[in-house]
Amino acid sequence: MPQNIWNDIAAIPARNLAQNFAEDTGRVEKLTVRQSNILFDFSKTHLDDALMAAFEAASAKANLSEAREKLFSGSIVNPTEGRAAEHTAERGNGAAPQVEMAKALQARMRGLIEAIDAGAMGDVKHVLHIGIGGSALGPKLLIDALGREDSRYDVKIVSNVDAAALAEAVKYMDPHKTIVAVASKTFTTTETLMNAASAIEWMKGAGVEDAEGRVIALTASPDKAIEWGVDESRILPFNEAVGGRYSLWCSIGFPVAIGLGWAAYEELLEGAAAMDRHFRTSEFAVNAPVLAAWADLYYAQVKQCQTRAVFAYDERLRLLPDYLQQLEMESNGKSVTASGEPLPYNSAPVTWGGVGTDAQHAVFQLLHQGTHIIPVEFIVSKTPGHDFDPAHHETLLINCFAQGAALMTGRKSDDGARNYAGDRPSSTLLVDDVTPSVVGALIAFYEHRTYVNAVLLGINPFDQYGVELGKEIAKAIAQVGPSGFDPSTMALIAEAEL
Numbered sequence: 001m002p003q004n005i006w007n008d009i010a011a012i013p014a015r016n017l018a019q020n021f022a023e024d025t026g027r028v029e030k031l032t033v034r035q036s037n038i039l040f041d042f043s044k045t046h047l048d049d050a051l052m053a054a055f056e057a058a059s060a061k062a063n064l065s066e067a068r069e070k071l072f073s074g075s076i077v078n079p080t081e082g083r084a085a086e087h088t089a090e091r092g093n094g095a096a097p098q099v100e101m102a103k104a105l106q107a108r109m110r111g112l113i114e115a116i117d118a119g120a121m122g123d124v125k126h127v128l129h130i131g132i133g134g135s136a137l138g139p140k141l142l143i144d145a146l147g148r149e150d151s152r153y154d155v156k157i158v159s160n161v162d163a164a165a166l167a168e169a170v171k172y173m174d175p176h177k178t179i180v181a182v183a184s185k186t187f188t189t190t191e192t193l194m195n196a197a198s199a200i201e202w203m204k205g206a207g208v209e210d211a212e213g214r215v216i217a218l219t220a221s222p223d224k225a226i227e228w229g230v231d232e233s234r235i236l237p238f239n240e241a242v243g244g245r246y247s248l249w250c251s252i253g254f255p256v257a258i259g260l261g262w263a264a265y266e267e268l269l270e271g272a273a274a275m276d277r278h279f280r281t282s283e284f285a286v287n288a289p290v291l292a293a294w295a296d297l298y299y300a301q302v303k304q305c306q307t308r309a310v311f312a313y314d315e316r317l318r319l320l321p322d323y324l325q326q327l328e329m330e331s332n333g334k335s336v337t338a339s340g341e342p343l344p345y346n347s348a349p350v351t352w353g354g355v356g357t358d359a360q361h362a363v364f365q366l367l368h369q370g371t372h373i374i375p376v377e378f379i380v381s382k383t384p385g386h387d388f389d390p391a392h393h394e395t396l397l398i399n400c401f402a403q404g405a406a407l408m409t410g411r412k413s414d415d416g417a418r419n420y421a422g423d424r425p426s427s428t429l430l431v432d433d434v435t436p437s438v439v440g441a442l443i444a445f446y447e448h449r450t451y452v453n454a455v456l457l458g459i460n461p462f463d464q465y466g467v468e469l470g471k472e473i474a475k476a477i478a479q480v481g482p483s484g485f486d487p488s489t490m491a492l493i494a495e496a497e498l
């Protein structure tokens, strides 16, 4: 990707949102995509005909069509690790052998779940899922979003090595009626293995016979799980070419499949598959992940926005910003191109966010009047997730739409403190309801948007070497103690008496 692509785009005369709406009466329709029971409204972004044409040209230069096909055909799209990224095969959209493998492994998972349902592991009431990062964030989001009313088991997800999290999770669990799902792609992650060992101790301490026999491993490294002590019959493997932050579709989704039931799990996969088909086959100008990525790049590269904010106006989706932080920042927070040259422009902005309406009373001041321009994304459901007075949901929707309108239109005042400059961008994703199929489509939309961003930036979104150095230093501190580090770190180690 030549650096001047952003300069070309920046050279297009900037027009404000009010102008865009005044001059193009078809704007809402043009920048709205309806797909998978989600309405994507990008009309409050600055994308206009000239910018769309420029991004179309930039996408052609970056070979986006070919890159899109490479993703689905199982070609190498992760050059630093020399492998494909095969998460779409998990929902049936990939190279035939990988799709077959995914189906077979999912059938194995289904078999184990049916056996557990039938009592093969005794009377099970609780599922304690232990993992971290991509091995926890997806299941956590899905159980929180979809398992509030209908969960067949009490599912708790623990990630932090701070055992206060484990203590809290097991507080109301009966150790005799608990199974432990240890989720780790590599099966080497310190936090996960430490929490898993403590969970086994917790069961043993309560007199559970054969506590180890109540552990199920979800992993792409079955040998490591066997070495660690899990019997092969209780290992649910997955394809090594599925990245950690893309792994909720395979056996890492075990707590979702067992908690919500197989039919819901299949709906989730089918929702994602429909979004795959939309992304794979739609023209760029009407392709939701592509349009979203074009707007992302416009703000990050041309407007130099350093963050983007995501607000779920739905309590059920309150963990979506956490999930997206890993997806977007671990994928696209890089300083080199896919071929290793220094990146001559910004990589991904910081993703942050929260839940509406809470955030309105906390951080929205800065969005409306701060000096930073922050592209905002609203996600809201037409249908409420509760049976209380419908006025609650109406108020939620009204507030969501009001915030987008206020950011865009602003309100002039001679009194600076009361002036709203306006022209602040947002996009709105209005979903019919928070169902497995909609959430599946939503997550797949974000995955593909992240990929399009990476392709246009020319970076590899599928490695994460940035997390390694800290892990290595932690190991060295654990082994060596206060020696050989910088004075500040050594003083802290000594003070904490490590």
Ligand SMILES: O=P(O)(O)OC[C@H]1O[C@](O)(CO)[C@@H](O)[C@@H]1O
Residues within 6 Å of the ligand: 132, 133, 134, 135, 183, 184, 185, 186, 187, 188, 189, 192, 244, 245, 330, 464, 467
């Ligand atoms: O599933 P694993 O191998 O335990 O890794 C957990 C997480 O750790 C990371 O490797 C980052 O440290 C993530 O990419 C991954 O999702």
